[in-house]
Amino acid sequence: MRSRILVACFLLTVATTAAWAHHAFAAEFDATKPVRLQGTVTRMEWINPHAWIHIDVKKPDGKVEKWMVEGGTPNTLLRRGFTKHSVNYGTAIIVDGYQAKDGSNKANGRDLTLSDGRKLFMGSSGTGAPRDGRDPIEPKR
Amino acid sequence: MSLLGFCQWLEKTPWSIALHESLWVYPIVESVHVLTLCWFLGLAVMVDLRLVGLALRRVPVSQVAGQLGPWMVAGFAVMAASGALLFYAIPVRTYLNIFFRIKVGMLALAGVNAWVFQKTVYRRVAKWDLDAAPPRGARLAAWVSLALWVCIVVAGRMIAYNWFDPPGVH
Numbered sequence: 001m002r003s004r005i006l007v008a009c010f011l012l013t014v015a016t017t018a019a020w021a022h023h024a025f026a027a028e029f030d031a032t033k034p035v036r037l038q039g040t041v042t043r044m045e046w047i048n049p050h051a052w053i054h055i056d057v058k059k060p061d062g063k064v065e066k067w068m069v070e071g072g073t074p075n076t077l078l079r080r081g082f083t084k085h086s087v088n089y090g091t092a093i094i095v096d097g098y099q100a101k102d103g104s105n106k107a108n109g110r111d112l113t114l115s116d117g118r119k120l121f122m123g124s125s126g127t128g129a130p131r132d133g134r135d136p137i138e139p140k141r
Numbered sequence: 142m143s144l145l146g147f148c149q150w151l152e153k154t155p156w157s158i159a160l161h162e163s164l165w166v167y168p169i170v171e172s173v174h175v176l177t178l179c180w181f182l183g184l185a186v187m188v189d190l191r192l193v194g195l196a197l198r199r200v201p202v203s204q205v206a207g208q209l210g211p212w213m214v215a216g217f218a219v220m221a222a223s224g225a226l227l228f229y230a231i232p233v234r235t236y237l238n239i240f241f242r243i244k245v246g247m248l249a250l251a252g253v254n255a256w257v258f259q260k261t262v263y264r265r266v267a268k269w270d271l272d273a274a275p276p277r278g279a280r281l282a283a284w285v286s287l288a289l290w291v292c293i294v295v296a297g298r299m300i301a302y303n304w305f306d307p308p309g310v311h
Binding site: 022023027028046047048049054066068073074075078084102104105106 | 160161162163164165167168171230231301302303304308309
């Protein structure tokens with residue numbers, strides 16, 4: 001009986017650990033605040049434990065807002081066909097994601113669309129971000 | 142050169158770039174850091190519990206400290222080395238992170254606490270080696286150690302969150 005409880009605890013730990021990333025989506029981002037950001041890339045940080053894409057978003061009034069969009073690890077991105085040079089300085093992109101809970105110009109990136117219509121997924125699903133089935137790699141519920 | 146300047150230089154070195162861009166090495170280093178934390182801290186907790194008089198009460202303190210000590214040092218060495226690598230991978234953001242600073246401060250305090258313990262009350266261990274409840278100085282050092290390590294681990298885990306990162310720094 002005791003060993004069965006131990007095994008159950010162990011399996012539960014393994015299962016929850018596998019679902020963790022570096023930090024959970026819900027700790028920093030708000031699933032009820034979806035954002036669509038259209039802008040140009042100013043910097044791509046291809047780094048562990050989360051990649052970041054910095055973009056300049058031009059508002060209708062002409063003002064430029066600086067945004068940072070978080071993605072998965074380089075490993076996660078590579079598995080989704082994303083490379084270090086998929087987006088470079090000046091690349092025009094549209095990012096769909098979720099804004100930071102603190103209201104700052106940070107977002108968790110769900111996917112991005114290039115000007116030729118190609119979509120790249122940013123590997124945010126699986127860390128607690130809402131799943132909508134668009135990312136073919138995300139596990140089915 | 143300021144500390145921040147040093148971190149900015151460090152971040153541009155080829156090995157730092159290789160580490161933070163790596164597909165596997167970074168997560169492996171992270172795992173080694175956590176595993177050796179368990180190794181070191183598990184043993185440290187047992188020594189501390191002996192010192193406060195809660196565990197291994199019939200084993201002489203010098204036996205507990207002497208037998209586990211070398212293993213603790215080995216675990217600490219790998220933990221510190223892997224921690225240094227994690228810092229080396231992401232120096233600027235880590236240096237600016239408030240939780241990292243708290244962690245380093247607590248680590249220094251834990252070091253001072255262990256050093257004072259070694260140089261004072263532990264010098265006279267022969268006198269209280271077999272006491273189930275060691276003298277107040279030893280108990281105090283052990284409680285301080287336990288409290289500090291709780292803070293160190295929690296602060297370390299919090300480095301992952303960017304709640305207080307300055308704008309433009311991930």
